[in-house]
Amino acid sequence: MRAVVRGRIGVFHLQGFLDGNNAPSFLTIDDIKATEALNVDMLLVSLKKVIFFNKNGLDTFVRLLTNIRIQKHIVVGFCDYDHTKFKAINAFYGDELSFSLFKSEKIAELFVSSNKSDSKTVLLYNADHSQRSAMAIELFDYGHNPIIAQSLNEFEEKKQHLDLYYAVIEDTYLGYFGQKVATRVTGNAIIYTISNFLDAEISDTFNIAYHNNSLNVGFRLFIFDAYKVISMNVHALNFFTKLSSAAAEYNATICFVGLTFEKTPEAFKNDLEDAGMLFFATMDEILKNKELLSDLGGGGGATAKQHRALNKALINELPHFIDATVSTIAMMTNAEATKNAVKIQTLTVTDSADQVASSIGFYGDIDGLIILIFPRTIAKKACELLIGDIGISDEDILDSLAEFVNIIGGRTKVLLSENKKRLDITLPRTYVDIKTLLEIAQDKKGVQVDLSFEGQNFIFFLTR
């Protein structure tokens, strides 16, 4: 069995009965290797469709999860269970509970980085005060707005107004957590929350792959929320200096907010400033100053001054990218997409009304960005196999479009690996309208392929 990867979370979906006899059969050696190779921030086992489990059954997965947590510093645990199952797991493991428990996958998603910038209001209660605080801090660090009930009565009372909350967090437990630097997206800026004493461990806890992905998909402003940082040593200084140099290639800006120099040497500040880092006292200084935000690169992502030109290596692989796109559409719809025109130009969209878009970056032996722009009707059709055709909302379409470009990215990766080219793909990003996308990509030169599908046109654009 392989984990299904959605955003930054990998989930094993088990079904039926789980005990010590059958549990090892769910995971072959290949499955374990594939799981270890996943680039995720959280790995969970869903118990939604498990009607019976015992401790021996869970233990098999706990062993795998624990190994992966130790290797990769990611959050691991179980999700999608009812109150009875939650109680059973607690009874099995008691004080030895080292993994996390999330009542639903929707709740788990609140505790990982994503490309979405919307802050969610959630109701939170846990009888254990330290758990309650830990969850509130994590949620806040990921950009959400936790409403914390201080007592069960208050919780029950607040729970009556479900429509006020995106989710109600109960029967949830944070095991070993906080190993990764919390990340959230605000508009076109990415905010990393760092705390305590920063040392060499920062290179383990900071998700460099996510950061690179974000650069590749067009983010240009990165803010370190450092209010809770006490001090840093020279190893952390080196880490940030290198990060800043790498960002310069993309013309991206990295800022520190709220960092004090009572216990951190002032000389470090000079070194970081030399490397291109900016310092601000408060977050509002940046986020509420539109002009400054725009200057720094967070105003829409269109501020990259040094465009990275298309290169021969990328153009050579163009057929693979187009093949992957066309074959994915054929797979998902059983209909042929035909290629009309291929031009090297800046992204040109003749009719931007009622269009949705998605993009996925890639890096490795070659790097770049794939952009797909669809009329909404075509996007819906392309995603029907993933979501069905009943009661589909715009959000469903966008979520599936992300999965759709993920498949394209995966296929491209496979096609290029046949030519011994190694590629990693970024998190996909979707655009409810193409205005934001055009702000990021309109000045970039790339290969635009106009394709048609069932009489309607859509655009494939490959750029760097």
Next chain:
Amino acid sequence: MITSEEVTFYIQNIPPAPAVVRQALDYARTGDLTKAAKCASEDPALRHYLKILVNRPLYGFKNEVSDVSQIFSILGVSATVQTLCNYLLSLLTPKKWELFTLTDHQFYDLQASLSKRWERILLHLTMNDKEIQSAITLVPATIIVCEALFASHKAEVMQLRSVKALDFNTILKRISGRDLFDLAAEIARTWEMSDKTIALIQNASGLRETLITEEKTVAQWMHLLLFYELSQSVYVSAGLNEFIDFQIDFVHDIYESFMQVMA
């Protein structure tokens, strides 16, 4: 990916039941096991199947049983009908399993185990309906149909499943409007089984919403039994545990009784 045309082609090419097996089944259904055995003996493949099946550990015989009339009298009327239906289905197994890492013997064991446990369940439910007794034999047809339709699309399905927890049943339904249980029912229709048997097979998907008392009870027990079997280690390894979507809410209210029967 699989197309509606491929699904239609598959249905059109379901082979009819061999005449000798049909006749043996007719005799067995009327309770005439002597004539059924005589008829079955004429088919060497059926004879071989029965001998192999009945002598597997699941049946627990100390000495080898090889005579068809002896086999039928040991099995009794109901189990004979089930065994003949199981044989019919075994004729549809692929030459080589590609989608699922399964062997023919493992598949036969699954059929036999389902039949034996179904007998126990019907005893618990005090149901003595012959069609309900034999309907369970057609449920594994879903596995055969799935293998036949998706074996050549394995890589595509794997890719889809890397981003979304989709089972084969849902994929097929979204593409063709028919699911694996509908196609298993088509097999039953081709083999001229009754409308009731056909409906019972379709209901076992756990997805039919408008079921009334008895048919709902039968569908719930069939669905849970199927997943009980598919959770056995050997079938988990074969990839059968995830080929259809387990409808946990559909079976929730019979779970306690089910576990008592299986204990």
